[in-house]
Amino acid sequence: MFRLMRSRRVAREPRLPEGVRIYALGDIHGCADLLRDTFAMVDADLERNPIDRPVEVFLGDYIDRGPQSSRTLDLLIERSRTRETVCLKGNHEAYFLDVLRDPGKVNDWRQFGGLQTLMSYGINPPLNPTAAERTDLVSTLLGLMPSSHLPFLRGLKPSFTCGDFYFVHAGVRPGIPLKEQQESDLLWIRSEFLESNENFGKFIVHGHTPVETPDIRPNRINIDTGAYATGNLTLLSIEGSSMLPILAGAGKGLSGTTS
Numbered sequence: 001m002f003r004l005m006r007s008r009r010v011a012r013e014p015r016l017p018e019g020v021r022i023y024a025l026g027d028i029h030g031c032a033d034l035l036r037d038t039f040a041m042v043d044a045d046l047e048r049n050p051i052d053r054p055v056e057v058f059l060g061d062y063i064d065r066g067p068q069s070s071r072t073l074d075l076l077i078e079r080s081r082t083r084e085t086v087c088l089k090g091n092h093e094a095y096f097l098d099v100l101r102d103p104g105k106v107n108d109w110r111q112f113g114g115l116q117t118l119m120s121y122g123i124n125p126p127l128n129p130t131a132a133e134r135t136d137l138v139s140t141l142l143g144l145m146p147s148s149h150l151p152f153l154r155g156l157k158p159s160f161t162c163g164d165f166y167f168v169h170a171g172v173r174p175g176i177p178l179k180e181q182q183e184s185d186l187l188w189i190r191s192e193f194l195e196s197n198e199n200f201g202k203f204i205v206h207g208h209t210p211v212e213t214p215d216i217r218p219n220r221i222n223i224d225t226g227a228y229a230t231g232n233l234t235l236l237s238i239e240g241s242s243m244l245p246i247l248a249g250a251g252k253g254l255s256g257t258t259s
Contacts, residue, residue, distance in 0.1 A: 058088060
């Protein structure tokens with residue numbers, strides 16, 4: 001089920017360059033079926049309304065929590081081979097890479113939904129793994145990951161700018177120029193950014209903090225609608241100064257809390 005959201009104007013009407021349309025997608029969190037359905041939506045829109053340069057921007061948090069993290073990465077990698085895509089890093093991808101470097105983080109990773117990611121690669125970890133078992137888990141995981149996954153994860157970008165729009169996973173630190181932002185803030189920031197009315201110099205498109213419906217403010221839009229928990233994955237189409245958020249899904253999410 002696809003539901004159009006009412007478009008709202010924002011101050012100063014940020015614009016994309018002529019001939020460019022961006023399709024931005026919020027936090028997927030292992031919901032590969034929703035991702036595949038959203039690809040079909042984009043393809044159908046482009047067939048009806050072709051444009052010179054369509055760009056697909058993914059805002060990070062592809063893994064954890066949902067049931068199909070491995071398949072989600074497969075789909076993103078496949079898509080990137082035939083389309084112009086920009087895949088941004090989320091805090092979940094950053095933590096996953098930390099776990100691969102330091103198996104001691106495995107237990108904490110479970111609190112972020114890492115158990116579901118391990119299971120998506122065919123691993124059933126023990127409930128409370130010892131230090132040796134954590135090392136074995138990471139070794140097994142590295143052995144089972146398709147060869148394309150690790151280079152993809154390591155190549156994720158912290159941000160992307162096009163026209164008057166700045167795309168990022170979590171947000172930006174108020175008072176700091178965009179070119180001087182710290183990656184840790186781009187991946188993890190919440191309240192300082194969400195509570196700010198500052199003009200950041202660009203209109204910020206982000207996810208990271210789940211909202212019931214896309215949250216459009218004068219300086220930003222949040223398109224993380226908690227796909228794994230709600231079954232709603234938001235796609236944002238931007239062309240010129242027009243922004244159209246679309247909720248894709250049937251509202252049949254998995255149980256659990258979001259972050």
